[in-house]
Amino acid sequence: MLSQQLVYWAYGVGGFGALCVYFGLPKEGRPERRGLFVLLLAVTLGGLVLLFDRLLGESANRFVFSILALLGVGGAVRVVTHPRPVYSALYFILVVLSTAALIIYVGAEFLGVALVIVYAGAILVTYVFVIMLSQQSTEATESRFASVLDYDRSAREPVWAVLAGFILMATVAAIIVKRDWSDWDEVSAAAMTEKNTLELGKMLMTEFAISVELAGVLLMVAMIGAIAVAKKRIPHASDAVESPPRGEVGKTVDPF
């Protein structure tokens, strides 16, 4: 029972990952356990490499796959454990890029590039914007938490969060591992040869046309809402009958 054995492997690796995340989460006043964290991270990633090796067998793709997958997993751990939100967002970009590379690698080019455009190019830019607007960069001094704001110094519920994450990951991993992947090379080769962007477009415009339209309408409504919220009429000197009191910056703009 190779697949059953692999499921235990997946649980084991997931367990190490959970411990690694737990010890990596920031907590003020606790002695720093960076060494333990790095050790556990190394164990987790090493276990993942062995797991991939068993899973993919002699497939020629396993090296590239392993490198990209490790980048993604390692980045994801740092997204959760880094005490500074700007760096978390940057690690998130790393996760998105490596995931997109994995998706492109199995032949779904359009999906991968769309992921980069939508997530890395648009959504995460707004994340970074917001984080940067709310936190000025500060000097990194000797202490790990010197440059971190109060509310970022401790994780709120590290145990429950890690446990929930572990259960989710273990379930997904067990299902993935139990599947028979021996036809993986053929599947990916078949996907590579087709003009899958064209096929995807045709499918979206015929079978899923209503979903596409609905998504479009939803985004349109959201955009109009955002503009309506953001729009503030600045009264002009010539608009008002009596001019507003002097000295209120931003309320009136006198041209001369």
Place this chain on the structure above:
Amino acid sequence: MDFIKDTLADQFWFSIILSLAIFGGIMTAVAYCILLERKVSAWIQDRYGPNRVGPKGLLQPLADGVKLLFKEDIVPGHIEKTLFILAPFISFVVALIGFAVIPWGGAFRWPWMAEDAAPLYCQVATIDIGLLYILAVASLGVYGVVLGGWASNNKYAFYGGIRAAAQMLSYEIPLAMMVLVGILTTRSLRLEEMVTAQLGVDSAAPMAALFGLNGFAWTLFYHPLAAVILFITALAEANRAPFDLAECEQELIGGFHTEYSGMKWALFFLGEYAHMITSSAFMIAIFFGGYCVPGWTWLNTSDSVLAMLLRGGVFSFKILLFIMAYMVVRWTLPRFRFDQLMQLAWKSLVPIGGALVLLQVWILYKDLPQWVSIVGNVTILAVVALIGVVVQKPITGRQRSLIKKERIVRMREALVQRG
């Protein structure tokens, strides 16, 4: 010998060699672009420009490079050091990797290859989603700017970074719309297929060639307005004049690179020039016929090595013309104020772009002949001009609600107050 021949005939190894060659070529081109910029500015301002290093000043880029390398690399205190160092590299790398999908010379075969062998592409990567790849890479360029500004721990640099990032995000929308018009007109996402669609020879091609000349079915003739808007957005995306707010030293204390010096500062600028070359290359591939020379059938379609090299030369020459256009624009037009820049993007380019996309979609949906788009372009331009005449609002924001008479009255009042 056979080993070398086989290696060169393999697309993978040929792509690797080509990418190295392109990297070298681009770095040289960027260095000489800076010399060209200084020369063009000098000619426009009736000066000589750099003429001391080497014959006619041709070795000036070398001197500049040596100077930048040996300059003291000042890293200000109290900064976010990792990101401060990372930011210029992001800008530079993002500007460079866009070259992977540019179709420099089309398909060709080596003389030692069989007649019926699959042709090689003089292009680093022929992928199904070439244009989307360029858009994705371009959208990552924002990070270099915004991180550079933030990591400097300087409020002016931070505002500069936010400003530049807002500008790049805003202009990405009309850029993507114009690219969409190009995709819908040439009916492909592959850049090499977009170029061959502009040959316009066979009757199945979406666009008919002008005067029946081979290689003269440029998208430009069918969507001139889209080409102009694409050029404007490309200027803004590269942070070039008249959108170069990052270089307002007097009014805005520079921009995201205020705190940078030496080679890190140079990397931002190498990135800017590399971005100019990439954006002109993909504009040429979508709208200006790629490597096609009107009427020269052999050059446009032959699979010989000589034709491929000549096509690469034609492509480079077209890029050079675009770079000259960029430079003349920079040294001719004054800079936009930030609110004007935003209004130009959101209130003019985005609506016009939407109209153009709708026009092209309508043509495809109704299966109309492609020349309808010319009529549509002229109509859209006329409507926009009409709206401008009727509304009579200047694009400058502040005097918006003042009519001309009011403005004169206020000016008079102000003069009286000052005595």
